[in-house]
Amino acid sequence: MKAAVLRGGQIVVDEVDEPVPGPGEVLVAVRACGICGSDLHFVHHGARFVQLSSEMRGVPTRPAVDLGRDVRMGHEFCGEVLEAGPDTDAPPPGTLVTSIPALQRGAERTSLSFTNDEAAGYGERMVLSASLLLEVPAGIDPAIAAMTEPLAVGLHAVNRSGIQAGDAAVVLGCGPVGLSIIAGLRRGGIEPIVATDYSPARRATALAMGAHEAVDPTTEDGVAAWRRLDGRRPLVVFEAVGVPGMIDGAMREAPRNTRIVVPGLCMETDVIQPVIGILKELTIQFVVAYDGDEFAGALDSIATGEIDVSPMITGRVGLDDIAQAFDDLARPDRHTKVVVEPHA
Numbered sequence: 001m002k003a004a005v006l007r008g009g010q011i012v013v014d015e016v017d018e019p020v021p022g023p024g025e026v027l028v029a030v031r032a033c034g035i036c037g038s039d040l041h042f043v044h045h046g047a048r049f050v051q052l053s054s055e056m057r058g059v060p061t062r063p064a065v066d067l068g069r070d071v072r073m074g075h076e077f078c079g080e081v082l083e084a085g086p087d088t089d090a091p092p093p094g095t096l097v098t099s100i101p102a103l104q105r106g107a108e109r110t111s112l113s114f115t116n117d118e119a120a121g122y123g124e125r126m127v128l129s130a131s132l133l134l135e136v137p138a139g140i141d142p143a144i145a146a147m148t149e150p151l152a153v154g155l156h157a158v159n160r161s162g163i164q165a166g167d168a169a170v171v172l173g174c175g176p177v178g179l180s181i182i183a184g185l186r187r188g189g190i191e192p193i194v195a196t197d198y199s200p201a202r203r204a205t206a207l208a209m210g211a212h213e214a215v216d217p218t219t220e221d222g223v224a225a226w227r228r229l230d231g232r233r234p235l236v237v238f239e240a241v242g243v244p245g246m247i248d249g250a251m252r253e254a255p256r257n258t259r260i261v262v263p264g265l266c267m268e269t270d271v272i273q274p275v276i277g278i279l280k281e282l283t284i285q286f287v288v289a290y291d292g293d294e295f296a297g298a299l300d301s302i303a304t305g306e307i308d309v310s311p312m313i314t315g316r317v318g319l320d321d322i323a324q325a326f327d328d329l330a331r332p333d334r335h336t337k338v339v340v341e342p343h344a
């Protein structure tokens with residue numbers, strides 16, 4: 001079958017082995033898979049990511065991704081069940097499903113985000129664990145259902161922040177993570193929600209997703225906009241850009257006691273001035289991903305219409321155009337989320 005792989009730092013489309021479902025697994029046709037910012041980061045900073053992962057202590061070690069071999073990516077997917085593996089209880093063929101991007105084999109959970117040995121979302125077909133499947137209600141566009149994963153990332157950041165009604169929020173960066181955070185904040189009754197982004201298109205999307213104000217940081221800082229609009233409610237700042245200097249900037253602008261929540265995946269060394277955080281008693285909290293309940297909750301919010309993710313989808317491409325889409329996404333003025341549709 002056909003799949004896009006990362007080979008020697010480039011995204012190439014090639015023929016790959018057909019995935020075969022084992023016991024407890026199902027074969028699905030990938031109907032839609034969103035291109036994630038972390039995939040873009042991995043193309044450029046893969047070696048650093050692998051190195052830092054190997055240096056990390058205090059978490060279970062994962063098998064390292066071998067950049068000398070093809071790397072499969074694509075973790076924001078919606079698929080259609082084709083067949084079940086041996087002795088597997090699975091939804092009937094034709095059912096639309098999604099899943100957290102992992103395989104559960106006994107006690108072992110294998111990530112599908114960056115993998116040498118498994119099929120992932122940027123291909124015609126992939127294997128999923130029956131125990132992790134979530135059925136997508138009939139009538140939902142697979143591209144919309146594929147937004148479950150990025151939405152779950154945003155909802156998790158909001159959950160972990162502990163923000164509550166009566167607080168205010170500033171969201172730095174209106175990519176898919178920032179926009180998903182905005183949707184979660186709006187659902188939680190947070191007011192005002194101030195968004196910042198250089199891109200006019202992304203600021204417009206932020207307003208569509210529930211921000212009360214969206215400002216261009218070259219003309220007005222997000223915290224300054226909060227001061228103009230409100231200036232008294234306890235503030236939570238979400239850093240969803242992930243480039244060096246963002247955390248330092250947020251620390252300098254934030255009022256005393258602000259919480260700064262950081263899902264922005266900065267792959268480079270960054271510098272902060274601890275004394276600023278100390279003098280203002282700031283809290284900095286790093287967050288990643290979601291748990292199974294948050295993932296299921298994100299799908300539910302999409303399916304019931306509680307959260308409309310459609311403003312985030314700015315492009316749809318076939319497998320052959322995926323390398324071009326990676327290039328286009330590097331220019332945030334044109335795109336927010338591009339969805340790959342391998343069979344469209």
Ligand SMILES: [Zn+2]
Pocket residue numbers: 036037038075076149150
């Ligand atoms: Zn993602």
